Amino acid sequence: MSKTADNQLFRVAETLVHDILAMSDEDIVAEANEDGLDVSAEAERLRALMVDAKLQAGKAKLREAQRQVSSGRAQREQATPITDIQVARRMLAKAQRSDESIHQGLMLAARKANTPIDDLSDNDVLSLANDLRELGLWNNDE
Amino acid sequence: MSASKDRETIPPADVTSAIGNLSDIQWIRLRKIAGIYHWVNGMEPDDFLQEALARAMSGVRKCPADQDIVEFLTGVMKSLAGDANRSWWKKNVVATDDFQVSQQACGDRKEPIRGGVGHEHGVDGVYATQVLQKLDSIFKDDEEGAMLLMAKIEGDSAQEIQEALKLSQTEYATILRRIRRRVDAHFTNGWQ
Numbered sequence: 001m002s003k004t005a006d007n008q009l010f011r012v013a014e015t016l017v018h019d020i021l022a023m024s025d026e027d028i029v030a031e032a033n034e035d036g037l038d039v040s041a042e043a044e045r046l047r048a049l050m051v052d053a054k055l056q057a058g059k060a061k062l063r064e065a066q067r068q069v070s071s072g073r074a075q076r077e078q079a080t081p082i083t084d085i086q087v088a089r090r091m092l093a094k095a096q097r098s099d100e101s102i103h104q105g106l107m108l109a110a111r112k113a114n115t116p117i118d119d120l121s122d123n124d125v126l127s128l129a130n131d132l133r134e135l136g137l138w139n140n141d142e
Numbered sequence: 143m144s145a146s147k148d149r150e151t152i153p154p155a156d157v158t159s160a161i162g163n164l165s166d167i168q169w170i171r172l173r174k175i176a177g178i179y180h181w182v183n184g185m186e187p188d189d190f191l192q193e194a195l196a197r198a199m200s201g202v203r204k205c206p207a208d209q210d211i212v213e214f215l216t217g218v219m220k221s222l223a224g225d226a227n228r229s230w231w232k233k234n235v236v237a238t239d240d241f242q243v244s245q246q247a248c249g250d251r252k253e254p255i256r257g258g259v260g261h262e263h264g265v266d267g268v269y270a271t272q273v274l275q276k277l278d279s280i281f282k283d284d285e286e287g288a289m290l291l292m293a294k295i296e297g298d299s300a301q302e303i304q305e306a307l308k309l310s311q312t313e314y315a316t317i318l319r320r321i322r323r324r325v326d327a328h329f330t331n332g333w334q
Contacts, residue, residue, distance in 0.1 A: 005270035008295045009182055012277065013223060015294045016178045016322045017216065022315070025167045031323075032170055043166035046173055049188060050161060053195035057154075060200040 081130050085122045088129040095132060149208070154201035160211040161195060168212050175216050178322075181273065181329070182223040194218040280328050287321050290314070 023031075032039050082088050096106055106128065110116060120128070152160075164172070176191035183190055197203050198218050205214045274295065281288035286307070293303045304314050 005267040005274060006182075009270040009273055010223065011294055011297055012274075012291070013178050013182045014220070015318065016325065017175050017220070019315075019318045019322050020171060020174045020178070021213070021216065023171070028167050028170050028174075031174075035326075037170070039166050039170055042173070043169040046169040046188075046191070047164075049192045050195055053192045054158065054199060056192070056196035057158075057200035060196065060202065 082126060082133065085125060088125050092125060092129055092132075149206040151204040152207050154199055157201075157205045157211075157214075158199045160205075161199065161215075164211065171212060172215055175219055177326075179219045179223040182270075183225075184269070190219065190222065194222055197222070276328075277325070280324060281321070284320070284324070286317050287324070290317050291321055 029039055032042065082091075092106065110120060172191060173187065176187045176194070180187045180190040185193065194215055198205065198215060203214075203218050203221065205211070277291060278288070281291055289307060290303055293306065298306070300314060303309070304311065307314075309317070
């Protein structure tokens, strides 16, 4: 009975809303007058709801963005670390060609290690590859 | 893929702009609709309308490019009311920091308010049963209204009702309008 009652109430509401949608503008004004409403003043009052709704919508967007960032971070953290040096070197080379910022980052890393990029140690390459993936700059599945 | 998924939608900024351009009468119409659906949902009408506006403007609900903005917002409100009907409200809305609802006993009714936690409205059907009983009592002196309402409660279509009660389309619309106005008069503050 309980769920049925909820559905029945919902059907009543739908029916009454259908009637409101079928009303002409003149009917709306006439009913507002019957109810003692000043149409302009009431509309102005309702427009104020939009201000709070905008704020609410902004917060909802922010929450969604935060959720996506957290979700992405969690996925990256859960991913298995790259351990195959051949894969890491191949993907670093590819990333370097396709993204100038990655190229610059690798140049900087090579300078710090005081060695050409191609001569970076396996550990350095694996570390860089995993850092890039953690930052979301490189999809291991590429 | 369904046809509805293929419909072109407008970005949230355009929805916000369209809401900003609503006429006075469109606002009044939307408030009337919120005044109905909030009964199912349990929120205060203004809060309910505001929640629907926020959902529309945030892009949670996509507005088809070819849909009238009032119809779209009506759909958002219907969805919100339906969510409550499926107890979605309890599971999700309580998570927001700026718009929490509360389970607060108001007589026999559990009334949502800002700033609390939890909301049982629509979950156990007790509230809906009370509202339906109240509706029944309101139309004791209006046989046509009571019969039409009962048929609607049972899910009959407009055509089925017109045939069963031998009503023209105009007569049907007139009774429906009378029902709504009586309900309006009895539930000025919601279904209490």
